[in-house]
Amino acid sequence: MSEIDLATVNWARAQFILTAMYHWIFVPLTLGLSFLCAFFESMYVRTGNEDWKRITKFWMTLFGINFAIGVATGIILEFQFGTNWSNYSWMVGDIFGAPLAIEGLLAFFLEATFFAVMFFGWDRTSKGFHLFATWMVAIGSNLSALWILVANGWMQYPLGMVFNPESARFEMQNFGEVLFAPIAIAKFTHTTSSSFVVGSLFVITISSYYLLRGRHVDMAKKSIIVASVFGLLASLFTAFTGDESAFNNGRFQPMKLAAYEGLFDGAKGAEIVALGVLNSGKRLGDGQEPFAFEVSIPHGLSVLAKREWNAFVPGIKDLVYGNEAEGIMPVAEKMKKGKAAIADLAAIQEAGKAGDEQAKAAALKRFRENQDYLGFGYLDTPEEVVPPVATTYYSFHGMVFLGSFFILLLMLYLYFSYKETLEDKTWLLVLGFFSFFMALTASELGWVVAEVGRQPWAIQDLMPVKVATTNIAAGHVKATFFMFFVLFAVLLLAEIKIMLRQIKIGPEGV
Numbered sequence: 001m002s003e004i005d006l007a008t009v010n011w012a013r014a015q016f017i018l019t020a021m022y023h024w025i026f027v028p029l030t031l032g033l034s035f036l037c038a039f040f041e042s043m044y045v046r047t048g049n050e051d052w053k054r055i056t057k058f059w060m061t062l063f064g065i066n067f068a069i070g071v072a073t074g075i076i077l078e079f080q081f082g083t084n085w086s087n088y089s090w091m092v093g094d095i096f097g098a099p100l101a102i103e104g105l106l107a108f109f110l111e112a113t114f115f116a117v118m119f120f121g122w123d124r125t126s127k128g129f130h131l132f133a134t135w136m137v138a139i140g141s142n143l144s145a146l147w148i149l150v151a152n153g154w155m156q157y158p159l160g161m162v163f164n165p166e167s168a169r170f171e172m173q174n175f176g177e178v179l180f181a182p183i184a185i186a187k188f189t190h191t192t193s194s195s196f197v198v199g200s201l202f203v204i205t206i207s208s209y210y211l212l213r214g215r216h217v218d219m220a221k222k223s224i225i226v227a228s229v230f231g232l233l234a235s236l237f238t239a240f241t242g243d244e245s246a247f248n249n250g251r252f253q254p255m256k257l258a259a260y261e262g263l264f265d266g267a268k269g270a271e272i273v274a275l276g277v278l279n280s281g282k283r284l285g286d287g288q289e290p291f292a293f294e295v296s297i298p299h300g301l302s303v304l305a306k307r308e309w310n311a312f313v314p315g316i317k318d319l320v321y322g323n324e325a326e327g328i329m330p331v332a333e334k335m336k337k338g339k340a341a342i343a344d345l346a347a348i349q350e351a352g353k354a355g356d357e358q359a360k361a362a363a364l365k366r367f368r369e370n371q372d373y374l375g376f377g378y379l380d381t382p383e384e385v386v387p388p389v390a391t392t393y394y395s396f397h398g399m400v401f402l403g404s405f406f407i408l409l410l411m412l413y414l415y416f417s418y419k420e421t422l423e424d425k426t427w428l429l430v431l432g433f434f435s436f437f438m439a440l441t442a443s444e445l446g447w448v449v450a451e452v453g454r455q456p457w458a459i460q461d462l463m464p465v466k467v468a469t470t471n472i473a474a475g476h477v478k479a480t481f482f483m484f485f486v487l488f489a490v491l492l493l494a495e496i497k498i499m500l501r502q503i504k505i506g507p508e509g510v
Contacts, residue, residue, distance in 0.1 A: 032199015338377025
């Protein structure tokens with residue numbers, strides 16, 4: 001542990017956060033807007049109405065601008081696994097690399113192949129084939145998300161692999177378990193459905209702007225109806241998949257659940273905090289109340305996490321210091337087992353070099369007994385397993401609040417569209433104008449919950465982040481951090497400028 005440069009770890013973390021959160025500005029919009037473009041074009045092919053063709057081409061142009069920047073930032077993000085996280089890549093490359101390779105070879109090439117037809121094939125292909133290409137781009141974009149989220153889901157709940165102590169690497173054993181892991185499925189469905197909401201609210205934001213300005217009124221109304229229906233259905237499904245994600249956290253990542261619920265002390269029939277302000281002075285085991293203010297729902301957390309009315313939900317204190325009655329092992333005990341596993345791993349390597357097969361077999365047997373606690377051996381204190389509670393808690397509750405708001409907003413848009421009075425509801429159009437920015441915020445908050453909530457782990461329980469980094473000087477990572485910061489700022493400003501110019505031109509200019 002003394003050889004780990006924490007400055008390198010922190011700068012590598014900062015660079016990855018910068019790249020991931022910047023990349024995530026474009027991903028949900030790509031996933032959602034791709035399907036909306038397919039819906040709009042389906043209306044054109046079905047009705048033959050040229051208005052729908054203009055609507056499709058307008059939103060498709062904005063989709064293309066966003067798609068290009070998203071691809072560029074995604075490539076940078078993947079490269080960082082080799083530049084800043086080479087220890088991670090070495091130990092889990094056989095598993096983590098497989099879904100990423102499939103994403104590149106299958107999903108990305110699928111969308112890239114039909115992308116050209118979608119943009120340049122309007123007068124060169126039949127209506128049916130062009131519509132097929134548009135749907136393939138939408139499906140390909142979301143298949144890309146599938147494989148990336150499978151890889152991320154494995155980091156949250158590693159399975160389907162075996163650790164090879166001779167090479168010190170995790171090796172794939174069952175790809176089906178990796179692909180169909182409960183957390184991977186929940187992450188894919190929740191992420192894509194919430195991205196559909198982001199795409200829908202993007203359409204509503206721009207369409208609301210047009211209605212407020214009295215421009216492109218017919219196009220805006222038609223776009224709003226399609227986006228509102230799609231967005232409302234997606235919002236309801238997002239709530240359902242969010243519930244399933246919380247249930248999986250209760251089973252596989254109880255510390256994350258405890259952190260985003262602010263649950264320090266476990267309880268039977270645990271209540272869920274619907275609205276609350278954390279006590280900023282609260283420390284683990286100090287006896288203070290965790291909340292300065294709270295509105296709670298009795299038994300809510302037990303039902304959410306365990307699907308039982310009076311089930312015991314462990315808190316942060318139980319998970320750190322153990323709870324014998326509930327069969328929860330203290331982290332200190334896991335650390336002892338982890339350090340023993342690390343020592344036996346070194347013994348296996350030494351015995352192998354010396355050709356002592358008997359000593360190697362004995363060390364291997366001891367290692368197998370403690371290998372599930374390998375990651376805990378790299379921790380310095382038991383309290384290190386606690387993620388930043390305030391960040392995780394407020395991110396989660398902010399995401400839930402905004403998600404609930406979107407359901408109400410989309411219902412209102414549909415209702416007043418049906419009543420043909422939407423143009424008169426200036427207050428609603430103003431809310432709709434800001435809704436895309438709120439949706440992006442909610443999406444970013446979801447990413448924070450998923451990633452910050454599992455700290456300090458790069459791979460849950462098996463590899464802390466500080467062990468996963470590349471052994472390079474902190475100054476090098478720091479320099480590239482600022483380089484990427486400037487590059488991303490320039491790219492973002494360029495995209496905003498191009499987007500605004502196209503929005504100003506409107507559908508007549510496509």
